[in-house]
Amino acid sequence: MTADPETPLRADARRNRDQILAAARVIFAAQGAEVPMEEIARAAGVGVGTLYRRFPDRDALIRAVAVDNFDRVLRDAKAAKDQESSDWDALIRLLHQSMELQLSIQLAMVSPRALAILKSDPAIKALRDDLLVVLEGFVRGAQAEGRLRTDVGTGDVAMLFATLLRQMPGKGHEVARMATRRCIGIMIDGLRADRNGSLPGRALTGADLDPDRPPRP
Amino acid sequence: MTADPETPLRADARRNRDQILAAARVIFAAQGAEVPMEEIARAAGVGVGTLYRRFPDRDALIRAVAVDNFDRVLRDAKAAKDQESSDWDALIRLLHQSMELQLSIQLAMVSPRALAILKSDPAIKALRDDLLVVLEGFVRGAQAEGRLRTDVGTGDVAMLFATLLRQMPGKGHEVARMATRRCIGIMIDGLRADRNGSLPGRALTGADLDPDRPPRP
Amino acid sequence: MTADPETPLRADARRNRDQILAAARVIFAAQGAEVPMEEIARAAGVGVGTLYRRFPDRDALIRAVAVDNFDRVLRDAKAAKDQESSDWDALIRLLHQSMELQLSIQLAMVSPRALAILKSDPAIKALRDDLLVVLEGFVRGAQAEGRLRTDVGTGDVAMLFATLLRQMPGKGHEVARMATRRCIGIMIDGLRADRNGSLPGRALTGADLDPDRPPRP
Amino acid sequence: MTADPETPLRADARRNRDQILAAARVIFAAQGAEVPMEEIARAAGVGVGTLYRRFPDRDALIRAVAVDNFDRVLRDAKAAKDQESSDWDALIRLLHQSMELQLSIQLAMVSPRALAILKSDPAIKALRDDLLVVLEGFVRGAQAEGRLRTDVGTGDVAMLFATLLRQMPGKGHEVARMATRRCIGIMIDGLRADRNGSLPGRALTGADLDPDRPPRP
DNA sequence: GATGAATGAGATTTCATTCAT
DNA sequence: CATGAATGAAATCTCATTCAT
Structure with a gap:
């Protein structure tokens, strides 16, 4: 297990995470929190899989956006x-x-x-x-x-x-x-x-x- | 068909309509406009079928609630x-x-x-x-x-x-x-x-x- | 709420339930319990939705088949x-x-x-x-x-x-x-x-x- | 390329292969052959990439475990x-x-x-x-x-x-x-x-x- | 070579809407 | 008319496999 939740993400993973957060921020603001995950992924320029790897489900994403904010x-x-x-x-x-x-x-x-x-x-x-x-x-x-x-x-x-x-x-x-x-x-x-x-x-x-x-x- | 869309509803139909509207009002307020239709029907004490008979789709219901309001x-x-x-x-x-x-x-x-x-x-x-x-x-x-x-x-x-x-x-x-x-x-x-x-x-x-x-x- | 779990199903619903159970029985036996739900639904001659209405998830279906058995x-x-x-x-x-x-x-x-x-x-x-x-x-x-x-x-x-x-x-x-x-x-x-x-x-x-x-x- | 598919593996590669096989054996026995590849890799203490380098796909792994057995x-x-x-x-x-x-x-x-x-x-x-x-x-x-x-x-x-x-x-x-x-x-x-x-x-x-x-x- | 991130096809599940009872 | 069952399109989520680091 690479366990430690503090393990810094690899550069590319970090970049993706940030893009997802930024996209979610914009989309949530514009369309509310119920937009299809796929749309967020697309806006972030990643596949759904990546989105789900970073945020296990929609709730996690909402939480992350809120924390960031x-x-x-x-x-x-x-x-x-x-x-x-x-x-x-x-x-x-x-x-x-x-x-x-x-x-x-x-x-x-x-x-x-x-x-x-x-x-x-x-x-x-x-x-x-x-x-x-x-x-x-x-x-x-x-x-x-x-x-x-x-x-x-x-x-x-x-x-x-x-x-x-x-x-x-x-x-x-x-x-x-x-x-x-x-x-x-x-x-x-x-x-x-x-x-x-x-x-x-x-x-x-x-x-x-x-x-x-x-x-x- | 009695044509006129203004034909007043039969008493029970009227009652149903009002109950649905009232339920939708409360639920929309509490949970937003995306709740399952079934839930609204349940809260109104009618079947989904009845709801759909009164309001052909979700949009119509939202509109009706808004007008009422x-x-x-x-x-x-x-x-x-x-x-x-x-x-x-x-x-x-x-x-x-x-x-x-x-x-x-x-x-x-x-x-x-x-x-x-x-x-x-x-x-x-x-x-x-x-x-x-x-x-x-x-x-x-x-x-x-x-x-x-x-x-x-x-x-x-x-x-x-x-x-x-x-x-x-x-x-x-x-x-x-x-x-x-x-x-x-x-x-x-x-x-x-x-x-x-x-x-x-x-x-x-x-x-x-x-x-x-x-x-x- | 029509609550009472003992409410007998309507004739058609009962028939569907039985068909689903029968199909699941055969398919589980032949291919194990991991087959796509869709396949079971198809074999039972119903839509997936119907299957899910009767059995809220795969586990429930497995349980029902086991009980039946x-x-x-x-x-x-x-x-x-x-x-x-x-x-x-x-x-x-x-x-x-x-x-x-x-x-x-x-x-x-x-x-x-x-x-x-x-x-x-x-x-x-x-x-x-x-x-x-x-x-x-x-x-x-x-x-x-x-x-x-x-x-x-x-x-x-x-x-x-x-x-x-x-x-x-x-x-x-x-x-x-x-x-x-x-x-x-x-x-x-x-x-x-x-x-x-x-x-x-x-x-x-x-x-x-x-x-x-x-x-x- | 050293061509010969029989080329003996380097010591560490060999060790990895064995660990994977041992892990797969245990996990297949306990949970069946459908477990996520990631889980097997984790149990073997290697990354998925390594697993896939040794066994091109799940079938190959199953085969290898069976042969071993x-x-x-x-x-x-x-x-x-x-x-x-x-x-x-x-x-x-x-x-x-x-x-x-x-x-x-x-x-x-x-x-x-x-x-x-x-x-x-x-x-x-x-x-x-x-x-x-x-x-x-x-x-x-x-x-x-x-x-x-x-x-x-x-x-x-x-x-x-x-x-x-x-x-x-x-x-x-x-x-x-x-x-x-x-x-x-x-x-x-x-x-x-x-x-x-x-x-x-x-x-x-x-x-x-x-x-x-x-x-x- | 090893790693773990990214991908996307496919599985699961939900729900708006239609329709038989 | 009212009901709730059936449908299937669309959403959520998983995981085998590939590929950049």
Whole structure:
């Protein structure tokens, strides 16, 4: 057995894996997570067999795409933290940029099929938690800066974030892109500190979003 | 044959049709539009044969669900207009209420499959246009009232509307419901008139959302 | 849900089920348990879909064939008991007849795949146990009659039985049939009471054959 | 190219070949002849590529395993002839010992696939014929010695032989081993000379077992 | 030579739709 | 009319074999 899951792939295998992931990303974004595996293989320029060698079944592929994606968002979040001068700015940038980055794949996440898969994956949960920690920092910081209303929690922001990542499917790219930017703009305006106190319910925390934890009203 | 396609259905046939529609609505919302027809039939308590007698194929069912749904929203919109004292209030109410009403089925509309179907259906297009007309009235009116920022158009509002209708799938109902209400709240705050002028691009019109018209930057 | 697994099948469905079972029986006997499902369906004169509606997967089909088969042997055993005047005669008849009956399907049981499946099926285990009980009666009785050597147990006889049911595959039918009958004859001669005491080990019991019980030396 | 197909293999190549053969032997015995080539390669501790370099396809591997196996039996038979004092004793020893030797691989031969392959292989046919010649000597000799009933032929004995080589799959090793020894014992008892005349049909000859010759009743 | 990656034909299984009961 | 069985096209997945590293 060559067992060790960390064994680095051979150069060509690596290349194929990456191509498959990239193709899946694009196709999932465009057509949802139910496309025939064959189509993904074709788009990646490999045979189905290769696809199945790398990802034993569709679920594995969905998971891999999701991990890859969360990873990117997390990297963006960290970059925003490092490069922006305030937490509010970092938060705004992240809201804008992640859309940029993905504009897409999360769409796939809308698929109930995909959802079910992802909820049970520890790697994804870990990434998600990491992301929530960073986000928490932004929210606390921006509130301290007096720029973010204090009646929202990390959960609220994550929700906006998530909502936006599901993008208007169909429609020409230009309009879609503009629409998204404007939606974000409106949301950001809604988040500004002077709105304090007008929201129903209580601030949602990161924990509220954990699919495992039972809901606490 | 009694020719007229409008011949009202016999009572039991009517009942079946309604049950199927109701079941499809729930299942599409929960699991997307790709569920096996058999499952829908089972949930409706009828045989597949019956389902197919009422709706010649899956597309017809999707269309019917969509029409039914648009119809409800439109009725809500009209009720809001009649019962609220200002356009702004009607708009707010609609944003809240439609979520209430559907919280759901639009989710299904995320499916690229469904999208394609709906784009080509004249009945749906008609309903959509009716809805946009009403919405247009709200937007213009609320802007005239000085309550809605003037740099948004009907298209922007429709987009927010649409975005919200895709709701956080999974998660306990309570949190989901609260999250949705808070997102709407944040958006509404972002829509208030004092935010004028901070949005990128131009105000989107209802026409911008027409899937057929070529995009105009 | 029409749930009740005992709901009798509709006439046509029943007919199809039987045809499938009969076809599988013949084909498994002739070619082993790995033949394409399509081939079985074709032989049964139905589409693959029908086959899969009746038997959700290959394992289920193998199980059903095995149950059907054990059932026949058990019926034969009971008939032998009723119609023969001594236990020895009943035993001899069963050894001969079961070959007659099956000459075949047990062959399939040689497949390790099939084996694994069958070991875990309670219905099959129950039939097997029933059969062992009847056999036990024969063995005890024939020993009491002074016709069966006393140093063999039910397990030994079952083994002979099982061994013979795996018949010479290939070879023209005539030779195969004759060979089997002669093998049985030789075995029967080896079982006669005057051979007492020349066997190694201890008499095997029915329990020794239970795939679940740990072996006792 | 060093042309001569008999060119002895390099030491490491030889070792690989042997490992593959040994692994195939074990796996075929345990799981039949349909296991994935990859699994055999893994068990042999080599890559599939290596396996395919040594044996151009699955058939070649099956053939090689069969040849190897027949070879062992033939060697055993000759040893028995040399070392035992009578033909009856040699025959008995061979019946016992071959089980010892193989206990197994013949099991694989039950596969119709394997059967078809072997029937057409001249090397195997040659070995088989050699074996039948030796066996014929035993049978004639033991009959002359008055120890083997005269109503059996070489074919009958070969059949018993073959039947026994298909061993009770599943079940703990101990019971399997004991069961086999006891079955052989019973058969041997059935073969003893004093049973003369009770068998149906006619004595089967070695020729009756030739898969090519048309059957003669 | 050895390795394990890639390929693609074929097997398994699902499900939309039709049709006999 | 309602039902659920049958069909077969299409999807998923496996594995024998070839070939680049």
